[in-house]
Amino acid sequence: MxxxxxxxxxxxxxxxxxxxxxxxxxxxxxxxVDAVSDEERRSPRPILDNDYEIRPCQLDPNEDPDQNKADADREARTEPRLN
Structure with missing residues (x-):
């Protein structure tokens, strides 16, 4: 999925x-962003800012999730890192 x-x-x-x-x-x-959700969890957990969500989706016509990942990985390797 x-x-x-x-x-x-x-x-x-x-x-x-x-x-x-x-x-x-x-x-x-x-x-x-990191946020503490409740007292049961002492360590912060990552959450998305501004009501964004990650959820399952339908593919657009001719969309290939594996190719999208490969493209994103390739871009990440070629982008300069700012420290």
Whole structure:
């Protein structure tokens, strides 16, 4: 089942093979924040900013989640890192 980033009902990203792939995309885009959800969890857990959601999605015509992931991985390797 492919996953994508959504805001309300609008699909904002390409489809990716796993939910973890979309979390990585969101993290690199600055959409992930750490927050403590309750007293049972002492350590912060990642959540998406501004009511974004990661959820299963339908593929667009001719969309290939594996190719989208490969393209994103290739881009990540060629982008300069700012430290």
């Amino acid at each position: 492919p996953y994508a980033l959504f805001y309300q009902d609008a699909k904002l990203s390409k489809a990716y093979p796993t939910e973890a792939d979309v979390w990585n995309l969101a993290r690199k885009s600055g959409l992930v």
